[in-house]
Amino acid sequence: MIQGPRRIALEEWDARYSELRRAGMVEPPYGGPLRRHVEDGDVRLLKLWFDDSAAALRLWNFLLTEEDRLRQARALGRRLVGAMKDLGVVPVMAYSSPRLTAFYPDGAWWIPCMMELGAGLLRLAAALGLDESFCPVRAVLGAFLTGAHFPIPDLLTCSVGATCDDFSAVAQRLNGLGYPILWWEIPARRKPDPGEPAVDLPGGFSAPRDQVAFVGGELERVRSALEALAGEPLNEERLSKGIREANRVRRRLARLRRLAYAADPCPLPALEMLIAEMLAIHFCSDREETVAVLDILLEEVGKRVQARVGALPSKAVRVFWVNPVADLRAMNLLEDCGARLCGTDFMFGHALDLIPEQAPPMEALARMARADPMVGSAADRADRVCAEMRAFGAEALVVSRIPGASHCATEGRLIAEIVEERLGVPTVEIEVPPVCDALTPNLRTRLEALVEAVRARRGK
Numbered sequence: 001m002i003q004g005p006r007r008i009a010l011e012e013w014d015a016r017y018s019e020l021r022r023a024g025m026v027e028p029p030y031g032g033p034l035r036r037h038v039e040d041g042d043v044r045l046l047k048l049w050f051d052d053s054a055a056a057l058r059l060w061n062f063l064l065t066e067e068d069r070l071r072q073a074r075a076l077g078r079r080l081v082g083a084m085k086d087l088g089v090v091p092v093m094a095y096s097s098p099r100l101t102a103f104y105p106d107g108a109w110w111i112p113c114m115m116e117l118g119a120g121l122l123r124l125a126a127a128l129g130l131d132e133s134f135c136p137v138r139a140v141l142g143a144f145l146t147g148a149h150f151p152i153p154d155l156l157t158c159s160v161g162a163t164c165d166d167f168s169a170v171a172q173r174l175n176g177l178g179y180p181i182l183w184w185e186i187p188a189r190r191k192p193d194p195g196e197p198a199v200d201l202p203g204g205f206s207a208p209r210d211q212v213a214f215v216g217g218e219l220e221r222v223r224s225a226l227e228a229l230a231g232e233p234l235n236e237e238r239l240s241k242g243i244r245e246a247n248r249v250r251r252r253l254a255r256l257r258r259l260a261y262a263a264d265p266c267p268l269p270a271l272e273m274l275i276a277e278m279l280a281i282h283f284c285s286d287r288e289e290t291v292a293v294l295d296i297l298l299e300e301v302g303k304r305v306q307a308r309v310g311a312l313p314s315k316a317v318r319v320f321w322v323n324p325v326a327d328l329r330a331m332n333l334l335e336d337c338g339a340r341l342c343g344t345d346f347m348f349g350h351a352l353d354l355i356p357e358q359a360p361p362m363e364a365l366a367r368m369a370r371a372d373p374m375v376g377s378a379a380d381r382a383d384r385v386c387a388e389m390r391a392f393g394a395e396a397l398v399v400s401r402i403p404g405a406s407h408c409a410t411e412g413r414l415i416a417e418i419v420e421e422r423l424g425v426p427t428v429e430i431e432v433p434p435v436c437d438a439l440t441p442n443l444r445t446r447l448e449a450l451v452e453a454v455r456a457r458r459g460k
């Protein structure tokens with residue numbers, strides 16, 4: 001009997017790896033068994049369930065070798081840009097120069113999860129005055145102080161204005177500690193007044209033309225800093241090419257999301273989808289390889305959809321998920337409770353939307369920055385969530401709160417209320433800390449209740 005795709009634990013990956021190698025799997029230079037990352041300290045992998053395909057293995061290996069890639073880029077003479085907070089804007093500009101590599105130090109917020117708090121980053125942040133009343137993104141401070149998780153960038157940028165209090169506090173502290181930051185402002189997005197000149201944005205929003213022009217001016221300052229760092233101009237031609245390349249990634253992700261969130265049975269588990277979506281924000285420090293990783297995933301998912309096989313049972317409850325989880329284990333838990341992912345808002349929708357290729361490149365980038373779901377109202381965010389839930393046939397909504405995160409205080413409830421009112425589907429709000437083991441029974445009960453509510457509705 002041919003076995004279909006499955007979710008497997010790390011111990012099973014050891015045997016699966018040998019099996020794939022014997023079957024002729026070709027790996028990139030960063031390939032290898034997943035277990036080696038545990039030996040490097042990523043002990044959370046021991047508690048996760050993974051898709052068992054070679055495509056997923058490559059995705060995980062790509063993600064977990066990013067630090068090596070950054071150090072290699074520096075050794076090859078590329079200058080490193082640490083973009084902070086804008087999630088998807090500055091890296092498109094930076095990768096337009098072959099001399100620059102950009103990444104998000106913000107990603108350090110997953111280190112406490114991956115290392116099960118073993119790296120002590122949250123403790124270091126607390127010693128600097130940012131305790132558990134702040135979002136886990138405070139781990140960024142610890143990562144800078146230890147220098148053990150990514151090389152210190154040659155240039156740091158951070159968007160301010162419509163930014164959460166947590167990140168403002170973290171970035172200001174970082175600046176005060178001697179890591180100078182180029183701040184650029186992104187004001188809160190508002191709807192154009194009647195008759196006010198307006199611009200359509202990617203993702204379906206619109207904004208006053210003046211606001212887009214203002215953000216364009218701010219991005220010009222970022223462009224000048226990137227040019228000084230690269231030692232070469234970031235002219236229109238280079239930026240246009242950078243936008244087209246970013247769109248190559250975004251088009252693939254759009255296809256992957258369409259396939260993975262619509263098909264039944266679910267062809268790719270939630271955890272792998274979360275990681276695949278994350279590639280959009282800074283290409284995991286290698287834009288070309290991101291395209292290759294997504295192509296292989298698309299091929300695998302396409303085959304599964306055609307063969308009507310999936311990594312999860314058919315008819316699993318279709319859930320839309322809002323906000324990234326501080327503990328990746330929560331995505332497994334959703335599936336353990338009989339649900340599957342069917343759309344997401346991980347706070348970077350603007351990094352998934354196509355960047356307009358017909359507009360002048362700086363204008364196109366400003367429009368994309370204006371489309372950031374986190375610089376608009378919760379109602380705007382809910383509009384987009386509702387549209388995607390309809391498109392993917394989602395039957396329920398999970399809003400995942402992040403402990404201490406200021407943006408979560410009221411926004412999640414508002415989004416859930418709008419979704420309940422418009423779509424009439426059950427919703428639940430849960431809070432997921434960086435290591436959620438102690439809360440698992442509670443989380444499980446709440447997710448199972450959601451699943452049961454959907455099943456009861458199906459039976460009506």
Ligand code: SF4
Pocket residue numbers: 135136137164165166167374402404405406407408
């Ligand atoms: S998770 Fe929320 S509070 Fe934390 S940095 Fe991101 S937007 Fe800010």
